[in-house]
Amino acid sequence: MRILIGNHIDPSIRERHDMRAWTQRLLWFARPGDLLILCCEPDTAFVNYALAHTGVMREELTVLVTPAGAWGDRLLDPASLTVPAFVEQVRAALGPSGAGAVSEVFALWPSAAVVRLADALGVAGRFPGAAFFGQGGGEIGNSKANFRALAAAAGVPILPGRICRSRVEATEAAGALLECSASGAVVVKQAHNGAGVGNQLLVREPGMAVDHVGARHLHHLAPGPDGIAEYWAERWPWASGNDRWPVVVEEFAPGADAVYSEHYASDDGTRATETGRLLYVGRRLSHQVVPLDGVTDPVRAALLDGGTRLAEAYRAFGYRGHLSADALILPGGAVVFTEVNAQVSGSLHIYQSIAHGIVDVTAGPVRQVVEYHVPPTWSVPSFAAFLSALDELGLAYDPATRTGVIVSMPAIPLAPGEPVQFVFCLAYDPVQGHTAMFDRLDARFAVVPADTYDASQHVATGAVSFSS
């Protein structure tokens, strides 16, 4: 059996709002006999739905919920994992073979608290990288600032930029980059955030096309050095988490495509797992496509080569597990890397479980999978209503054609009675593309005028998180 832990970045590093829904993507990884640990009771409708697709029986799984900690059941309090009564509960669930029954400990985020639970159970040896993660390695591997130094050392291409530890340094860095940059724009990145939510684009030119960029926040710089100084006076506390983190200031590359290469690092080496493409609309992550298509052979080779070198570099200092190397394909075809997420990304369930597991995309006829976020213009009443609509439209996943929609996570209302937010996968024939299928759903659910929400915010409330 394996112990799967549905956690997220330690709240002491980055405190999220509500990860109940997003962490339940753990269900996609479950295999018969596994023990799943979640911060909340899982959503029964989603569990039944997901397991019906993976073919695992509910009674083949054990699901334990951690005791409520500092965040109730919204977040997994790392300290809850080693509350003695909970450790006893886990131990009891291992059955008569005890620790010997555990083949692997798998966590969505490599927290030291997971190592302490594994230690308490006597199974730390089955959590790859336990020694490293037990001493805060998760933070090291997931800093966007550390990434730039590690990538530079490994000779992996990155964009011009700097790591700043003070407002003075950030002001100087933004000024220097804007002076040299062809685009007249720079990207500011928080060290710890995800899906572009911690990125802000600073542009001089109001007309610049930025809709497709993974930077939730946008700032139009007033002319000259004053504009830069004003920006930092206002935003340094946000960018640095009140001086808590280094801030990345990087040249903005207009017209680039966002792609990624995922890898697995084990004690024996690394292996590439999948490549894909991220698409942003209104600077929000809209959808992602696996496997990656529409790139030339040299681009694909450069992406795999850089990703492999990064995976090897992260492995060399102690990281073990899945990691995602994010990159941009520049208009000229050059590939530059922008960050590494050394954790279970928001892509693993798409390609490992859904695309390769359920859909089997490489079998003939080949298929492709796109995962969409419910767009901010949609109003979906409930999970059940969405499934009914899929049935009515004939868009539910069909194992015979290996096309159609598979919802990836539970649908949680933003507030009681409000519309629900979630992500869903669409399996399709790459020759036909996914636009027609998506448009039929869009026609059904798009009722919110596009100018009634703030592109800088999560839809409406910011309650639902779609990244770790």
Add this chain to the structure above:
Amino acid sequence: MRILIGNHIDPSIRERHDMRAWTQRLLWFARPGDLLILCCEPDTAFVNYALAHTGVMREELTVLVTPAGAWGDRLLDPASLTVPAFVEQVRAALGPSGAGAVSEVFALWPSAAVVRLADALGVAGRFPGAAFFGQGGGEIGNSKANFRALAAAAGVPILPGRICRSRVEATEAAGALLECSASGAVVVKQAHNGAGVGNQLLVREPGMAVDHVGARHLHHLAPGPDGIAEYWAERWPWASGNDRWPVVVEEFAPGADAVYSEHYASDDGTRATETGRLLYVGRRLSHQVVPLDGVTDPVRAALLDGGTRLAEAYRAFGYRGHLSADALILPGGAVVFTEVNAQVSGSLHIYQSIAHGIVDVTAGPVRQVVEYHVPPTWSVPSFAAFLSALDELGLAYDPATRTGVIVSMPAIPLAPGEPVQFVFCLAYDPVQGHTAMFDRLDARFAVVPADTYDASQHVATGAVSFSS
């Protein structure tokens, strides 16, 4: 020629008080033809004194002083290095061969600002690790928190402990460690500090012997969990730099010896450079001895082995240059590592320049070198007065016997007219030891009663720094 930069940790990471004297140890590394960059006009008496020992002529060196930045001439403002007029001054000093004349860029601290200067001069390729340091690698390599994760991943022995990102985590960690620890004591470490100044020892037992420990600060815990909670309520902001850094909480090992193993990491590999011993009195760094003696062969092998593995691990993620792996020899003979300083340490000038260069300790008859801090009980009126006393006592360094005192840095008064603080080396016959020579100096200068200064503070004012 080489460009030697007398800098220190970037003030945006750790803002020091006054590094004018300590950074002038750069003079010990100077070779004919070198260009030295300092934050202040060097002390003429010290320059002449040091060069008389190394045999370099003053006119064989070029010394440039950076423009005064945010800290006047007390600290080297990293931004000063790339002020255009200063870059021009450096370029002019390179002579007709320009960049081609530069064989190496050497900095006391691996700042990104040094890389920017090297870039501006076209010599970044001669600053080992430039790509890594240019993206903030200096901070990564010098964090005592990162150290524990990297050491654990490399399988190098460390003491039980945790990395804490919040007061709640620190409270939990201290409680858990105190529960298991035989000593009933833990050490709290700031991520970025030096010479034990950022360490605080928490002890339950008032009678515990802690005088010899490298922890400037001491706290006697009130009984029970309340004592731990009270400590963190008061000291978490200090320990974390107001949440800026992770905090190390580590089991205290009583009765241990503090030693180190230094290494050099280049593109081709690493090599061990020297081992030594640190001695603390009143929890302040008092003196250090090179080469290391008084250890068994297995202890020496364990120190070198762990140091080498750490040097290789740091090299693997991109660090280049000198580094020091600090360790403790436990009473049973086990060697555990406590931190890595990935910078030019406070030991390099002692062993490389003085012990091996000037004294040539391995030639027959063998010699040893100890470097003392002027103790808090001494009152030395001036550099000249100290040199006169050495002459009178017959303790000035004598090249014929290869014994005697070599002052390692300029002597700066704590305030105008106040006594001076500095460090000085004493070369001696290991059979005879250094105590007799030191005692004669002590008899001459010890006039401050031992209970009139605060062991938690730098002598009197904290103005003089003896670490980077």
